Amino acid sequence: MATFALAEEHVNSAPTLEMRGICKSFGRVTVLKGVDLTLQSGEVHALLGENGAGKSTLMKVLFGIVQPDEGSVELQGLGVVSVENPRHALSLGIGLVSQELSLVPQLDVAQNIYLGQARGVSLVPRRRNREDAAEILRTLAPHLRADTPISSLGMADRQLVEIGRTLARGGRIIAFDEPTSSLTPTERDGLFRVIDRLRQAGKAIIYISHRMEEIRAIADRFTVMRDGQVIASDSMQNFTDAELNELIAGRELSVALEGKPVGKQTEQKPLLELSRLSTARLRDVDLAVRSGEIVGLAGLVGSGRSAIMRTIFGIDPLTGGEIRVAGRQVTIDSPKQAMAAGIALIPEDRRGHAIVPMMSIEQNFGLASDTRFSRFGVLRGATRRAEIRRYVADLQIRPADIATPMANLSGGNQQKVVIARWLATGARILMFDEPTRGIDVGAKAEIYALLRRLAADGAALLVISSELPELLLLSHRIGIVSHGHLTHVLDNDGELNEDILMRYASLGGSR
Structure with missing residues (x-):
């Protein structure tokens, strides 16, 4: 079976991907409202927007994690397709590299690259998998060995294995969702070099990040989403950072x-x-x-x-x-x-060290100061609710309903609740x-x-x-x-x- 190397592909003028009129609702909440996204081969396309704008849901539709209520997904050479699940997406050459990687730590690099892939026979020798994986890694990540356990790799190398998994299936569309959040500057620069090689090989890249300097460094075009709709789509060179930020946030x-x-x-x-x-x-x-x-x-x-x-x-x-x-x-x-x-400490890992996601805004607010709202061991709930509502209004925490679970808040609003908690202690x-x-x-x-x-x-x-x-x-x-x-x-x-x-x-x- 032929393996994939980063050889230059013929670039066709027809779009590699066209998503048209994508709509998706969860209950009464409409998350995507007729979204269009066009992706060309040989380009890095930045998908921009605030948390809750609909970017992640759109990627879940592309990768088959959720099914759209309306709209179509068309791939060059295949026409309109219905992406049934992530395995089907990979078979269509669509890969996703996110903050939460889907690798199996107990397996080695080659086993992860070919995990779940039928290769024409019921059993493929491990040696053949490793040889084919080594061919993929030769130009993608020559420092990686195909027999290295995933558990021994850092985040940057694990991302390269995810890319290799997509390339092993003839991958032509790779989406990166906040890929540098856990990388050092050196690892980030290495990832950018890999992305540039993928672009030169004719791959179509979707890149999601909140870091404007990253977007400016590697993206050719952009699409801005806000409130489940596309606000603008254009060449990066036609907009300044300030103009892009205003498009993203809808304000100065x-x-x-x-x-x-x-x-x-x-x-x-x-x-x-x-x-x-x-x-x-x-x-x-x-x-x-x-x-x-x-x-x-x-x-x-x-x-x-x-x-x-x-x-x-x-x-x-x-x-x-x-x-x-x-x-x-x-x-x-x-x-x-x-x-x-x-003294107060607002830590780097909000979800791991600062909040309890399934508890409400009010309950999280009280974690550092419940003794202030207790008398003889009895919680004075009305006093605590009055104080958190004051902070919610002052810091413009959204949504304002203090019974909302923290897991339902954006990262920025979670951070505001953590700050409010510490301010209430008088720190x-x-x-x-x-x-x-x-x-x-x-x-x-x-x-x-x-x-x-x-x-x-x-x-x-x-x-x-x-x-x-x-x-x-x-x-x-x-x-x-x-x-x-x-x-x-x-x-x-x-x-x-x-x-x-x-x-x-x-x-x-x-x-």
Whole structure:
């Protein structure tokens, strides 16, 4: 059986994919309203929109996970098709690489590539599978071995195996849904090179991401969805980032997304001071964060950025140094003691560490402060409901019904509930680890505005972000973390840029 290599294919002027008039409702909620999407071979097509715009549902229709109520899917050379399920989609050459990969960790690379594929006989020798898989990997990922167990691979290599699975079925359409959310910058660049090779080989690529710099770097055309409808579809070169953001959100976002940090209140005394802070992962970290100030932490993955926050919050034990809050030395051996000192941590992994998805907005709100709403062990529900409703209105949390399960909220609104929970405790030192990860552009602008407002109200904010433009946009000062040590703290004076930050982070150089 012939295997697939990334050889250049003949590019036909006819679209590789045409989705016309796709409609889908779940009960009384209409998610897709007559959506059209056209995809050409040899292009990367960005599918843009806020959470809830309908992007994921459209991809589920394409991949056979859900069936449309109306509309058609037409593939070049096959005409109109009805995609019955994901296995059928793969047999049609349609693959999906998402944040939640569908590989079997207990099997090796070759077994995953050919998993579930009938190959003309009832039994195909493992050796043949590995030989064919090796041929696919030769140009796709030459560093991967076909007999390597999936369980030993990192996220970037697992994504390559997913791509290989599609190519093994003659794949011509590959959709990427937020593929870089768990990748390092180096892994991301490697994925972009693979996508570019796929494009040059004539494959049609759909790319979904909230990160505009990624879209700008690799996409040829775009389609913007809002409220289940297509708002615009055009060439990337015809629109600026600001114009695309406005199409996505339906409102002006330039002030929030392109503004400058609020004025630094240099006369204020530090709310948080770290002196020679040391743990098993950190050594001699010195840092002060003033009232009204946002201090960013930059560094490569594994540099120790998150370890600083974990130590301040009492998760990682101190081996040396001290922490002072408002000038007073405090002992923090647990999150409970950190909370008592007025410190809050909004973690990177919302679903894993910050929320209980099946509990309501109200119940999640009370997780950090239910003792405030109890008397003699009896919950004062009316008081708690009144307070969360005040935060829902103030932070514009949607939907506003506090009985709504957290799982039904977008990432941005989940983040607002987590922030509201901590604000209700009276915390004045707020630590944000990747505050906008997995959040769409409109919600990102709202989170930026909220962080600036918290600083303007006198809170001290410590922010980690892997997106350097985000740190430059928000922070008054930026600390560089390398190998568990805070090597530099730089003023965001207008001359600071991504290149300087990366040089400090990777080499520890000087300006």
